[in-house]
Amino acid sequence: MLTLPCPNCGAPVTFRSPALPNRVCDHCRSMLVRSDAGVGIAGQGAALPFDVSPIQIGTRGRFDGRAFEVIGRVRWSWDDGSWNEWLCLFEGGAHGWLGEAMGDFMMTFERPLAEVRSAELDRIARGAPALPGRKAEIDGEELAIADARQVSCIAAEGELPFTALPGWTIYSVDLKAASGRAASLQREGDEAWFYDGRYVTLAELSANNLRAIEGWTMPRYG
Amino acid sequence: MADAAVAQPAAKALSCPNCGGTVTLRAAGYSVTVACEYCASILDVSQPEVRLVTRYNEKASRLAIPLGTRGTLDGTEWEVVGWMARDDSGYPWEEFLLFNPYHGYRWLIEQRGGWSFGEQLTRTPEGSWGGLKVDGESYKPFFADGTARVTDVVGEFYWRVKRGDTVRTDDWVRPGAMLSREADGKEVNWSRSRWVPAATIAAAFGVAAGGKPWPPLPHQPSPALPFVKGGIVIAILAFLALLVGASITGGGRSLWNGSIAIAADGRDQQATVGPIELTRPYQRVRVSADVPALSNGWVDLDYTLVDRKNQASYTASKAAERYTGRDSDGDWSEGDQTAGADFAALPAGTYDLVIDYKGNNWVDPNKSSGNFWDPGAGEQTPDWRRDAVQPQVNISVRSRGGAGGGVFVLMLILIVLPLGAGFLIHARFEGARRGESDFASGGDDG
Known part of the structure; x- marks a missing residue:
């Protein structure tokens, strides 16, 4: 686990594993890359379009x-x-x-x-x-x-x-x-x-911490 | 991080590039095509900017279940997001696309007032074209090589849809469920739909309850089948109850009991006993004879029941015989001291029972019994008729209960006739249902 400031906006970003060297800054959407030399910017990401997926980061x-x-x-x-x-x-x-x-x-x-x-x-x-x-x-x-x-x-x-x-x-x-x-x-x-x-299926995965979607009952699995 | 607790909005509003109407996108992120619910134009919503694919300026079809209607089936809530009218050579049906963000898509299919609830399969059925299996359930071929054409479309879909789209279809059925294969040039999709009573859909989605489709839907379960199955169970139980009842009542009602003496000299005898009252229109009657003293001999018994009113007579006979002895294998015995004679169907009336009988003694021809000129010279031959106590025949007359005609007639009327009617309804339903199949003529059990 490594937490550093985003080289673009300064917001804290966390890298959990050396096997996952890329991270999108939650704040400025910069695509960051971690290397031995530190954290660099690989490019600018885009905003995710609106969707009603039941999955979210943290599910x-x-x-x-x-x-x-x-x-x-x-x-x-x-x-x-x-x-x-x-x-x-x-x-x-x-x-x-x-x-x-x-x-x-x-x-x-x-x-x-x-x-x-x-x-x-x-x-x-x-x-x-x-x-x-x-x-x-x-x-x-x-x-x-x-x-x-x-x-x-x-x-x-x-x-x-x-x-x-x-x-x-x-x-x-x-x-x-x-x-x-x-x-x-x-x-x-x-x-x-x-x-x-x-x-x-989400039921088979006992998926929890799903995304709350307005007006819909979130299923409870597991 | 944004507040995780705040629920994400479920829908997004778009403006139709043709008519300007506000179109609600209920499955954002999945939907690719929207058919405007005001002007029927086809819109591409796969990209951030909504694009007009086909312009129509017509009033979009009114749906039996409007877009946005929610209903709960089997505990899960579904929202209507799309609708298609399809047709296979003059055989039309409608499909409502249902969506729940946590459960994905399902289909509500309406044909001739009958409803089905369908889902796309992520597995391919096993088996050959002759019969397929999914989740351990077998399906038989029903329609082959059809062409389903989209004739009208409203709402949003997760693929590019337009009027005139066609797919090749094949269908397999089992009671209550249908398996469908749809293939276009690029891909093959399998789906399974289950028949749902119209009342269930009416209750869930507020649509007017459909009529009874005739001919029935290919996978519609015969309404008479539960009745017929239940009827068969009831018939079996009733039959068993009759058997048990008959054994408990021991062959019915006792009509007369008494004894008649057997003469020691073995002459022909006759006795008239009675009266015997028969009350039911027709009945079976059994006359049972028991000769406790019988040993190595027989009693001829001829019965005549005479109706006192009109002298009509009915006859039956049955001898009682019993032999015992001893040979190289040890003691042996044969026959029975009791004998029953049956009268099948006697009409009601007051009867006398006339019994013609004769007691006989049996002499073993191989046994020495003295000389013909001096019968008493050899071993004394035993004669059961000459016992100290005069032997007698105990007669018992009973009507046979339980299995008697009346109960059977009642059973026939109450169980067999409705069951038969159920069978006929079932056969007619199945005939009409199978008649629709492409395999109707060839299949004997399709």
Whole structure:
């Protein structure tokens, strides 16, 4: 845990883990980066557009028996809409992403592509287009490519493992299995990252400290 | 940090770029398209700046459940945020998009006055096209290769929607639920909808209760089925109760009891006993004979019941016989000293029972019984008819209760007839329901 003044506005900013070197200043929305040399400014973030997501920084829950807390978010958009990826910090320091789109949630974790060893994913990671409907076998389970598109960062908040500035554009491929397993591959230039997980519900996560939304009864889970 | 305790506003107001009307965005952050509720223009709300996609200048359709209406189903409150009218070759229906920020989206589907509550699935059903399974429930094919077209749209949606959009559809059903697959060129979506009684929707959303859809909805459970199932259970219980009742009343009412003596010489005898009063229109009557002294012999018993009024007579006969002995295997016995004879259906009246009977002794032909010229010379042959106490036949006449005709007729009227009517209603409902299916002709149990 490291608390420093924001180099732009002087407001105190806290970094919880060296694995999460990025932070958006709550006050001036500067995208800050922590390094051995101190804290620098990577760019200017944008205000998050109004939404009625039930998740907020500080929402807590459990996934597969492990407690987590939401500490950051990136809002992405594509041609036909936008969605949230909430960064969840787990006990022990690992992190996962709680994706929120169309009212559904999925929890995914980054996995090295080399470990996944899927010819189809390797092909896409090397620059080939992903074709919806095509199958990729991962850990003996068949996943189908649900969609593939260019996505752009709209805004971010809280702590993050990377610099996500407005306008940052990557190629994103979603995969789904019949079991409810969900995965995605993200590509920027010749770099690619793979995230693997499954659909979840807030009830299943025993989510608490949800965002209060006017006129709606907040459910109590767990 | 802003005050965490302050609740975030739930909605945002937009101004329609075409008509200037104030449009409420109830699912901000999720919604992509809004169809203006005043002029029906299609707006793009995916970007901070609202953009006009298709201009219409018409009065938007009036909805059975207006946008913004909230209703509670299964304990969760939902708000109507969007509405679509869809059609598959002249087969129209309406879909209301429901939203709760904590629970996401659901669908309220109305067709011919019948309602369903639907949700998108995040899993793909297992199985083949012949039958699918979700959450352990099996579904059978019902509609195949349909084309659903959007004919009208009002409100906000989380995807780009416009009039004329089409998807390819296939549907599977089970009683009470339908599984639907919708596919466009880009993606495949699975949803499950559950049939909801119109009264439940009427109570939750204040919509006028729908009529009874006919033909029924594909997944509508037969209204007669609970009745038929309950009826079968009642019939089984009633039948068991009748059996138990019959065994408790021990075959009904006693009509006459008495004894008749058996002559030692074994001659033909006749006795007339009675009167025997039969009161029900028709009854089964059993005449039981018990010959306690019977041993190695038999008694022929012929019964004639004679109606005193018209001399109509009914006959039955049954011999009582009993043999015992000893051979290389030890003691043996055969037959029974009691015998019952049944009269199936006797009309009411006052009867006399005429009994023709004859006591017989059995002589083992293999046993020596002296010489023909001197019967008394060998071992004395035992004769049960010659016991010290004169043997007699105890006669008991009873009407058979319980299973008697009247109760059965009553059971038939009270249970079987309504049950049969229930079956007919159920069969008619199922016939009409299946008749709508694309698999109607081929399927025997679709």
